[in-house]
Amino acid sequence: MQPLLEINNLKLYYSNQRLPIFSKKKHIVKAVDDVSIKIYKGETLGLVGESGSGKTSFGRAILRIVEPANGKILFYSNNNIIDITKLEKNELKDAWKQMQMIFQDPYSSLNPRMTIKEIISEPLIVNKLGDKNEIDKRVIDIVEKCGLDMEQLSRYPHAFSGGQRQRIGIARALVLNPEFIVCDEPVSSLDVSIQAQIMNLLKDLQNQFDLTYLFIAHDLSVVAYICDRVVVMYLGKFVEIGPVEKVYYTPKHPYTEALMSAIPAPDPENKMRPILLSGEKPNPANPPKGCRFHTRCRYATNKCKEDEPKLVEYEPDHFVACHYADKLQLKGALQQ
Numbered sequence: 001m002q003p004l005l006e007i008n009n010l011k012l013y014y015s016n017q018r019l020p021i022f023s024k025k026k027h028i029v030k031a032v033d034d035v036s037i038k039i040y041k042g043e044t045l046g047l048v049g050e051s052g053s054g055k056t057s058f059g060r061a062i063l064r065i066v067e068p069a070n071g072k073i074l075f076y077s078n079n080n081i082i083d084i085t086k087l088e089k090n091e092l093k094d095a096w097k098q099m100q101m102i103f104q105d106p107y108s109s110l111n112p113r114m115t116i117k118e119i120i121s122e123p124l125i126v127n128k129l130g131d132k133n134e135i136d137k138r139v140i141d142i143v144e145k146c147g148l149d150m151e152q153l154s155r156y157p158h159a160f161s162g163g164q165r166q167r168i169g170i171a172r173a174l175v176l177n178p179e180f181i182v183c184d185e186p187v188s189s190l191d192v193s194i195q196a197q198i199m200n201l202l203k204d205l206q207n208q209f210d211l212t213y214l215f216i217a218h219d220l221s222v223v224a225y226i227c228d229r230v231v232v233m234y235l236g237k238f239v240e241i242g243p244v245e246k247v248y249y250t251p252k253h254p255y256t257e258a259l260m261s262a263i264p265a266p267d268p269e270n271k272m273r274p275i276l277l278s279g280e281k282p283n284p285a286n287p288p289k290g291c292r293f294h295t296r297c298r299y300a301t302n303k304c305k306e307d308e309p310k311l312v313e314y315e316p317d318h319f320v321a322c323h324y325a326d327k328l329q330l331k332g333a334l335q336q
Contacts, residue, residue: 001041003039003076004040004212005038005180006073007038007039007071008072008073009071010070010072011034011068012057012058012069013069015027015029028285030235030285030287031058032057033237034070034071035238037238037241039180041179042206043212043229044215044228044229045215046216046226046227046231047214047215047230049233050218050234054235054284056104062214063099071085073085075099077179096176098176098179099178099182100180100182101182102182103186105189106162107189110165114156115153115154116143116152116157116168117139117154124175124176129176139153142171142175143171145171145174147201148171161194163191163194163198166187174205177209178211179212183202183214183216184216185216187199187217188219215227220248221264224248224263227244228244229241229242229243230243232255234293236287239293239320239322241318248263248333250332252318252328252330253330255297257275262275278296279296288305290303290305290306291307299328303323309323
């Protein structure tokens with residue numbers, strides 16, 4: 001398969017600003033800590049993990065909405081290889097034509113003082129892509145494809161429901177005809193019935209425009225429905241990567257097993273038996289030595305406390321960062 005993006009040794013660190021003003025300590029939060037992955041053209045790659053695991057930070061770092069501390073982000077476009085981390089601001093603006101983002105909150109991500117037509121056409125105007133007639137034609141085309149009513153273009157965001165606003169956000173991201181889109185929990189704030197509509201819309205648009213998605217979510221059922229591969233992230237690290245079927249039904253990392261145990265069964269008579277992790281998640285400014293999950297892992301040994309496991313290919317296309325991946329008999333989704 002042809003990669004569209006290749007991320008190598010990406011790091012994103014934040015300085016902790018909550019310390020006293022005269023404190024000499026400088027705490028660095030390792031939101032994304034030395035991760036690597038290839039995202040293939042035309043696929044939907046899911047990214048899951050607890051809140052604070054670094055999912056949104058990873059998505060924003062890829063687009064350089066926030067500046068990574070280190071690493072390479074190679075973008076393969078039109079037979080060219082572009083290192084996103086080395087682009088100047090004016091060059092980055094050109095790269096953003098091919099890389100867009102759909103934000104989590106459809107209420108705060110739209111300017112309340114702009115009409116829907118102004119919101120969707122703004123990227124075209126800023127990038128000087130066509131005259132007024134060409135821009136209007138492009139806006140009308142993308143609005144229809146996103147399931148919006150042409151008569152609503154003169155209205156303001158407050159007049160729309162959450163699902164309609166998210167369609168507007170999707171139209172805004174697609175109007176530049178990008179190749180890659182980061183979907184940052186695009187359905188988490190919507191009703192379940194609306195979630196299905198938006199996910200089906202994203203699938204349809206992917207087929208029409210040959211799009212590649214990074215789909216960030218905390219709802220594992222949503223990821224199972226829309227994604228081809230899934231990455232499990234814990235405390236800034238990737239701990240498991242693989243096809244959805246393998247990661248969900250034959251997990252090889254204890255953290256993945258715990259996540260999968262929380263997926264509700266379709267039959268309401270089947271009681272959930274989620275694996276309750278002991279203790280609190282460690283502070284990302286001071287992660288534990290060795291495996292970062294060992295403080296909450298029921299299988300942890302002294303080796304886990306001392307040696308950090310590397311992310312290795314356990315079987316074809318299935319990567320795991322666990323010393324005992326070949327020995328543990330872990331349960332997958334709906335097997336608890």
